[in-house]
Amino acid sequence: MSILIYALISIILIELIVILYLYISNWRKSVKIDSIKSNIENLANExxxxxxxxxxxxxxxxxxxxxxxxxxxxxxxxFAPYLPNFKHNPKEARFIGSPIDYIVFDGIENNDVKAIYFVEIKSGKSNLTNREESIKKAVEKKAVYFETIYIDDKNNS
Known part of the structure:
Protein backbone atom coordinates (compact mmCIF):
# COMPACT_ATOMS: atom_id res chain seq x y z
CA MET A 1 0.00 0.00 0.00
CA SER A 2 2.82 2.36 0.66
CA ILE A 3 3.94 1.96 -2.97
CA LEU A 4 0.46 2.89 -4.09
CA ILE A 5 0.51 5.99 -1.87
CA TYR A 6 3.95 6.93 -3.17
CA ALA A 7 2.72 6.42 -6.74
CA LEU A 8 -0.38 8.50 -6.05
CA ILE A 9 1.69 11.26 -4.41
CA SER A 10 4.14 11.10 -7.33
CA ILE A 11 1.28 11.48 -9.84
CA ILE A 12 -0.14 14.40 -7.85
CA LEU A 13 3.31 16.03 -7.70
CA ILE A 14 3.80 15.51 -11.44
CA GLU A 15 0.39 17.04 -12.12
CA LEU A 16 1.24 19.96 -9.83
CA ILE A 17 4.55 20.41 -11.64
CA VAL A 18 2.75 20.30 -15.03
CA ILE A 19 0.16 22.84 -13.77
CA LEU A 20 2.94 25.05 -12.40
CA TYR A 21 4.84 24.75 -15.70
CA LEU A 22 1.71 25.65 -17.70
CA TYR A 23 0.97 28.55 -15.35
CA ILE A 24 4.52 29.91 -15.69
CA SER A 25 4.43 29.35 -19.46
CA ASN A 26 1.14 31.24 -19.77
CA TRP A 27 2.44 33.99 -17.49
CA ARG A 28 5.53 34.38 -19.72
CA LYS A 29 3.33 34.53 -22.80
CA SER A 30 1.16 37.12 -21.09
CA VAL A 31 4.24 39.19 -20.27
CA LYS A 32 5.41 38.90 -23.89
CA ILE A 33 1.96 39.91 -25.16
CA ASP A 34 1.93 42.91 -22.81
CA SER A 35 5.42 43.83 -24.00
CA ILE A 36 4.33 43.50 -27.64
CA LYS A 37 1.23 45.64 -26.94
CA SER A 38 3.41 48.25 -25.28
CA ASN A 39 5.82 48.25 -28.23
CA ILE A 40 2.93 48.58 -30.69
CA GLU A 41 1.48 51.49 -28.66
CA ASN A 42 4.89 53.18 -28.58
CA LEU A 43 5.34 52.70 -32.32
CA ALA A 44 1.81 53.98 -32.97
CA ASN A 45 2.45 57.04 -30.80
CA GLU A 46 5.73 57.76 -32.56
CA PHE A 79 -0.30 98.62 -59.36
CA ALA A 80 -2.99 97.32 -61.72
CA PRO A 81 -3.76 100.72 -63.30
CA TYR A 82 -0.13 100.94 -64.43
CA LEU A 83 0.05 97.46 -65.93
CA PRO A 84 -0.32 96.96 -69.70
CA ASN A 85 -3.57 94.97 -69.55
CA PHE A 86 -5.43 97.64 -67.54
CA LYS A 87 -7.51 99.21 -70.31
CA HIS A 88 -8.54 102.38 -68.44
CA ASN A 89 -6.79 105.68 -67.78
CA PRO A 90 -5.03 105.23 -64.41
CA LYS A 91 -5.89 108.85 -63.49
CA GLU A 92 -9.58 107.99 -63.76
CA ALA A 93 -9.37 104.89 -61.53
CA ARG A 94 -10.21 105.16 -57.82
CA PHE A 95 -9.02 102.38 -55.56
CA ILE A 96 -11.56 101.44 -52.90
CA GLY A 97 -10.27 97.95 -52.08
CA SER A 98 -13.47 96.49 -50.70
CA PRO A 99 -15.94 95.18 -51.70
CA ILE A 100 -14.36 95.72 -55.14
CA ASP A 101 -10.96 97.09 -56.04
CA TYR A 102 -11.61 100.05 -58.36
CA ILE A 103 -14.27 102.33 -59.69
CA VAL A 104 -13.22 103.87 -62.98
CA PHE A 105 -14.90 107.10 -64.06
CA ASP A 106 -14.24 106.99 -67.80
CA GLY A 107 -13.79 110.59 -69.00
CA ILE A 108 -13.52 112.32 -65.61
CA GLU A 109 -10.17 113.81 -66.63
CA ASN A 110 -12.10 115.91 -69.20
CA ASN A 111 -15.03 116.53 -66.81
CA ASP A 112 -17.18 114.42 -69.12
CA VAL A 113 -17.86 110.97 -67.61
CA LYS A 114 -19.05 108.62 -70.37
CA ALA A 115 -19.16 105.43 -68.32
CA ILE A 116 -18.48 104.07 -64.86
CA TYR A 117 -16.72 100.73 -64.45
CA PHE A 118 -16.53 98.54 -61.39
CA VAL A 119 -13.17 96.75 -61.65
CA GLU A 120 -12.01 93.76 -59.61
CA ILE A 121 -8.35 92.73 -59.89
CA LYS A 122 -7.55 89.01 -59.69
CA SER A 123 -4.27 87.15 -59.96
CA GLY A 124 -3.45 83.48 -60.33
CA LYS A 125 -6.43 81.16 -60.23
CA SER A 126 -8.57 83.24 -57.88
CA ASN A 127 -12.28 83.68 -58.63
CA LEU A 128 -14.83 86.29 -57.67
CA THR A 129 -16.11 85.97 -54.13
CA ASN A 130 -19.85 85.65 -53.52
CA ARG A 131 -19.96 89.33 -52.58
CA GLU A 132 -18.09 90.38 -55.74
CA GLU A 133 -20.34 88.14 -57.83
CA SER A 134 -23.45 89.79 -56.33
CA ILE A 135 -22.07 93.25 -57.22
CA LYS A 136 -21.41 92.06 -60.77
CA LYS A 137 -25.01 90.82 -61.06
CA ALA A 138 -26.41 94.10 -59.71
CA VAL A 139 -24.41 96.04 -62.31
CA GLU A 140 -25.48 93.66 -65.09
CA LYS A 141 -29.13 94.14 -64.06
CA LYS A 142 -28.49 97.91 -64.21
CA ALA A 143 -29.50 98.19 -60.55
CA VAL A 144 -27.04 101.07 -60.12
CA TYR A 145 -28.27 104.47 -58.95
CA PHE A 146 -27.00 107.96 -58.17
CA GLU A 147 -28.13 109.60 -54.99
CA THR A 148 -27.47 113.05 -53.53
CA ILE A 149 -27.77 113.48 -49.79
CA TYR A 150 -27.90 117.03 -48.40
CA ILE A 151 -26.89 117.57 -44.81
CA ASP A 152 -28.58 120.52 -43.10
CA ASP A 153 -26.23 121.94 -40.47
CA LYS A 154 -29.19 123.41 -38.49
CA ASN A 155 -30.63 119.93 -37.84
CA ASN A 156 -27.28 118.46 -36.76
CA SER A 157 -26.74 120.76 -33.74
Missing part, protein backbone atom coordinates in the same frame (compact mmCIF):
# COMPACT_ATOMS: atom_id res chain seq x y z
CA UNK A 47 4.07 57.34 -35.97
CA UNK A 48 1.22 59.63 -34.87
CA UNK A 49 3.78 62.25 -33.82
CA UNK A 50 5.55 61.97 -37.18
CA UNK A 51 2.24 62.27 -39.05
CA UNK A 52 1.23 65.24 -36.89
CA UNK A 53 4.56 66.98 -37.48
CA UNK A 54 4.31 66.34 -41.24
CA UNK A 55 0.75 67.69 -41.24
CA UNK A 56 1.81 70.78 -39.31
CA UNK A 57 4.73 71.36 -41.66
CA UNK A 58 2.48 70.92 -44.69
CA UNK A 59 -0.08 73.33 -43.22
CA UNK A 60 2.68 75.87 -42.54
CA UNK A 61 3.96 75.63 -46.10
CA UNK A 62 0.43 75.99 -47.47
CA UNK A 63 -0.19 78.98 -45.19
CA UNK A 64 3.02 80.64 -46.40
CA UNK A 65 2.06 79.98 -50.03
CA UNK A 66 -1.44 81.33 -49.43
CA UNK A 67 0.01 84.38 -47.68
CA UNK A 68 2.38 84.99 -50.58
CA UNK A 69 -0.53 84.71 -53.02
CA UNK A 70 -2.60 87.19 -50.99
CA UNK A 71 0.29 89.65 -50.72
CA UNK A 72 1.03 89.30 -54.44
CA UNK A 73 -2.66 89.91 -55.16
CA UNK A 74 -2.65 93.04 -52.98
CA UNK A 75 0.43 94.37 -54.79
CA UNK A 76 -1.18 93.69 -58.18
CA UNK A 77 -4.34 95.46 -56.99
CA UNK A 78 -2.36 98.60 -56.17
Missing amino acids: KAKVIAMESIEKARKEAVQQSKAVITGKVYEQ
